[in-house]
Amino acid sequence: MKLKASLFSALICTGLTAQNIQHNPGSNHGNKFEQLGSVLPTPNIYRTASGAPGHGYWQNRADYEISAYLDEDKRSLKGSETVTYHNNSPDDLDYIWLQLDENQQSSIKNADYDFSGTLTKVANDQKLRTTDLPTKDNGYGVNLEKVTDASGNPLKYVVNKTMMRIDLPKALKKGEKLVFKIDWNYNIPNRIAKGGRGGYENFPEDGNDLYTITQWYPRMCVYSDFQGWQNHQFTGRGEFALVFGNFKVSMNVPADHIVGGTGECKNYEQVLSSDQLSRYRKSQNADEPIEIVTLDEAKKAEKSHSKQRKTWVFEANDVRDFAWTSSRKFIWDGMKVLIPENNNKVMAMSFYPKEAYGLYRKFSTKAVAHTIKTYSEFTIPYPYPVAQSVEAANGMEYPMICFNFGRTEKDGTYSEGTKNGMIGVIIHEVGHNFFPMIINSDERQWSWMDEGLNTFVEYLTEEKWDNKFPSKRGPAWTIVDYMKLPKDQLEPIMTNSENITHFGPNAYAKPATGLNILRETIMGRELFDQAFKTYSKRWAFKHPEPADFFRTMEDASGEDLDWFWRGWFYGTDPVDIAIAKVTIATPDLEAIPKAEEVKYTVDKPIQNGFTDISKIRNKEDKNITFYVDKDKDLQDFYYRYDRGQEKVDTGKEYSFKVDNMTTLDPKDKEKFRNIAAYQIDFVNKGGLVMPIILEFTFEDGSKLYDKSSAQIWRHDEQKVSKTYYFDKKLKSVQLDPMRETADIDTSNNFWSNNGTATEMSKFEVFKQKQQGTVRGGSSGKVNPMQAAEKKN
Template sequence: MKLKVTVLSVFLYTGLSAQNIQNNPGSNHGNRFEQLGTILPTPNIYRAASGAPGHGYWQNKADYDITAYLDEDKRNLKGSETITYYNNSPDDLEYIWLQLDENQQSTVKKADFPYSSTLPKSTNDQQLKATDLPIKDNGYGVILEKVTDLSGAPLKYTINQTMMRIDLPKALKKGEKLVFKVAWNYNIPDRIKMGGRGGYENFAEDGNDLYTMTQWYPRMCVYSDFHGWQNHQFTGRGEFALVFGNFKVSMNVPADHIVGGTGECKNYEQVLTSDQLARYRKAENANEPIEIVTLDDAKKAEKNHAKQRKTWNFEANDVRDFAWTSSRKFVWDGMRVIIPENNNKVMAMSFYPKEAYALYRKYSTKAVAHTIKTYSEFTIPYPYPVAQSVEAANGMEYPMICFNFGRTEKDGTYSEGTKNGMIGVVIHEVGHNFFPMIINSDERQWSWMDEGLNTFTEYLTEEKWDNKFPSKRGPAWTIVDYMKLPKDQLEPIMSNSENIVQFGPNAYSKPATGLNILRETIMGRELFDKAFKTYAKRWAFKHPEPADFFRTMEDASGEDLDWFWRGWFFGTDPVDIAIDKVTIATPDLNAIPQANETTYKVEKPLVNSFEDLSKIRNKEDKSITFFVDKDKELQDFYYRYDRGEEKVDNNKEYTVKADNTAALDNKDKEKFKNITAYQIDFVNKGGLVMPIILEFTFEDGTKLYDKSSAQIWRLNEQKVSKTYYFEKKLKSVQLDPMRETADIDTSNNFWSNDGTTSEISKFQVFKQKQQQAVRGGSNGKINPMQAAGKK
């Protein structure tokens, strides 16, 4: 889902759910490069150490057969469903959990996650009203009519806010299935006034509603190997953890409504006019969007409210959810898209009111097509038969259908910001078909696993849409303002959704930026793209956890990235690497070498100066015979020397002369005459380690580039130095010239040689004499055997 950051800044920080454990916090090294073994869960038969599903991996399944009745006059949804739940786990289940997400709209049934509040500096008449206590029921939320088994016998259930537990008459064992029925209804909220993902929007000018039916049916919670029942309350922010299954859904709506939904409609022949059906058949083979319901059709439908009704039948297989939309205001267009990787023929379609016509008619369906094709290149081939975009003044995603914004002015014009925002949100929400609709992470626990991974792939897709597209999430420089914030306004990416202050930057921007830094700066595109595709392939239609992603990215690339996950995902430190100092030196090519003389004494016996407890006990143990005592052939000079049986004068001084260098000849002097050395000292002010990327500019205007991997910090995480030898005079050094590491302070990233530097030192250069390599020798020193005249 695409959220606006400005709205989310009011949420209060309430704690973290993952810690960046450091094993050596008092040291200048050994923390940021510590492996994640103390943090990640232990691999097991369900989740392998490689990041792949283990040989014992399992997941449960739920199939739904649903009928829905949309009462437009009462703005009420009435539904009944038959759920078939398959227990593939190794556990006996005494109860099951379902989600009642619509209870979040209720004043009395919702999850109690309040926010702090203070006196306003000003307010308006709509907001100012007396505090109403006790809180009154506003009439929203799910009303359960019955919950029964297949025979109609009531099942005992308990509602806890947005969750419902059904207690089973007998345990559901491994390999068994449970079939039960639920009937319910609820008043559909005005989502423009009340907020939320689903509801209706009323168009006062023509008196019509546009319905987005989401989280509209009681649906199964996930039961998994890593969490058990994922029954965390729905508070409106953390999204969904859902079970894969097959859906059959019938929606009874006013006869002049057009319906779009997850999956394929199975009865277009009964619900469309002959002209609309003919245009749909034409669109199935079209390379350009064709209007199935035209603008004229939609304008005419707006004027009449039909009393008759129609039922639309949809089916969808291997999906985790079902959403739909209904309105008489819709223009509907579509075209065929072929996914090259699997030759899948997909119907890309868009539904939009006339208020969005000038934008959506031109861009929406083509953006849908571009998205599923591009995501298929970077992840897995799009497997579904349909991909749809609905203009509904918001942004939210579901399998094969999503809701987006993007309306024009009344005269049909629009700003560039509206156009780019509309294209971006269509790409983002359609992209959610991959994360998390197929690669099915737990959004309620780890928002970044769907929003962050999807925002990253959205960035790749925007780049392939238009090289000038002004992406705001993904490029490293765009995250800098967030990374500059005080630590009390930050939390690790590895935090629960409900406990994040700046939700947009934390769940969307920072993980997307981190993945882009991995791809462009740390791993390179080839290694990254292979690993990212491997993750998508391994976990398609499964339930991945963060460790599965981290481990797969390393397993498929051969890169140890624990330092990056630790810093970027588990920590809050920013990147701020500074050029602290540049020292210049030139070679002294006329240096005269001096032989080094060393005075020494012959080595004393190399026995330990202290006999430890083990040596004493071994010597006293009469059952032990030492090997060198048994084998006389091993008793050499040093055997006796260690025992004082060989005498050597250890006070006599000897002198050894090392003469291994020579003065440079004229040829070498000519070779090195233009060399200048530059020692560049770097300081890690921010705390987060990153590669050191340098652009060198020389006095003649030429440039050179160098990159040292982040491992340069492994022995000192606070400061490092790099020395370069150039034959041309260096004019300036720019650290991170392309702003690819999210450095929060670029003012300390530049050094310029302005010609006034007086601290230019000298370093001597000699010619190395060729010497015979000696391994284990004494480098010319007399050893005790020689001093004693023994062999």
């Protein structure tokens, strides 16, 4: 889901610091490159150390049959569902948990996650009212009419805010299934006035509503190997943890409404006119969007307000949720999309009111098609038969259907920002089909696994839509302002959804940027893309956790990335690497080597400086006979020397000369005449390690580039140096020239060879004499045997 920027500043809540264990915190090394083994959960038969599902992996399943009745006059919804829940876990379940998300709209049933409040300087008539104490019921939220087993016997249940526990008359054992039924109703809120994901929008100009029916039925919670029941309350922010299943849903709506929903409609023949049905069938083979319900038909329907009813029937298999939309205002267009990777023929479709016609008719369905094709290239082939975009003045995602914004001015014109925002949100919300609708992470706990991964692939998709597309999230430079914030305004990415202050940057932008840095700067596209596809394939239609992603990316690429996960995901340090100093040295080609005279004495017996307890006890042990004492042939000169049986003058002084260099010949002097050495000292001011990327510009206008991996910091996390030798004069050095590391202060990333703040020195150059080194061979020094004139 996309949140508007204005919402970010309003979402102020307490931050939660994620665990970031360091075993060597007092040192300047060994912390940032420490492995995550003590932080990540222990691998087991369900989730392996490689990041793949284990041989014991399991997940439960829920199949739904639902009937719904939309009352437009009362703006209410009545529903009845039969749920078949399959317990594939190894555990016996005494109770089950379901989500009642509409209770978040209730004044008395909501999750009760308050925000701090202060006096306002401006108030409007809608909000200035006497505080209700105690709080009065606003009439919203789920009303449960009946909860029974398959035979109609009542089941005991308890509602705790947005969660519902059903207590079972007997334990649901491994391999068994439970069939139960729930009847319910609720008043549909005005989502424009009240906010939220589902509800109605009223158009006073023509007196019609546009309904988005989402989180509308009691939905099974996830029971998993890593958490048990995921029954954290729904506060309106942290989204959903859901199980896969098959859905058969019938929606009874006013006869002049058009309905779009998750999956495929099974009775178009009964609900569409003959002309509309003909156009739909033609669109199934069209390469350009065809209007199935035309603009003129939608305008006529706006005036009809039929009192007749029609029932639309939809089916969807292997999905984790079901959402739908209904309105007489809809124009509807569609076209086919072929996914080459699995030869899947998909219907890409859009639903939109006339207010959005000038934008949606041109862009929406083609953006849907582009999205599922591009995501299929980077993840897994799109597996479903339908992908739909609905213009509903918001942004939210569900399997095979999503709700987006994008309306023109009354004269049909639109701004470039509206156009780009619309295309971006369509790509984002359609992209959610992959994350988390298929690669089904726990959004309630880890928003970044849903929003962050999806925003990253959204960025790749926007780039392939238009090379000039003004993406706001993904490029490293776009995260800098967030990374500059004071530490008390930040929390790690690995923070629960409800406890994040700046939700957009933390859950969307920072993880997306991190993945882009991995792809472009650290791993390279080939390694990254293959590893990312491996993760997507491994966890399609399953429930991955963060460790599964981290481990798979390393397992499939052969790259040790623990330093990156630790810094970027578990920490709040920014990147700020500075060029501290540049020292220039030129060669002294006329230097004459001097032989060095080394004075020394012969080595004394090599013995431990202290007789330890083990040596004392071994010597006293009468059962131990030492090998050298048994075999007299092993008792050489040094056996006796160590025991004082050989006398050597260890005070006598000897000397030898070190003479392994010679002067350069004229050819070498000419070869090295123009070379200069440049030592560049770097300081890690921000704390987060990153590769060091340099652009060298020379006085002749040429350029060279170099990149040192982040591992250059492994022995000193605060400062490092690099020395380069060039045979042409260096004019300047630019650190991170393409702004690809999210460095928050680029003012310290540049050095110019203008004679200021630069140290100059000389280094002598000699020619190495030919010689070799043999380990364990002669050192050239007199040894004790030679001094004693002994040979054994």
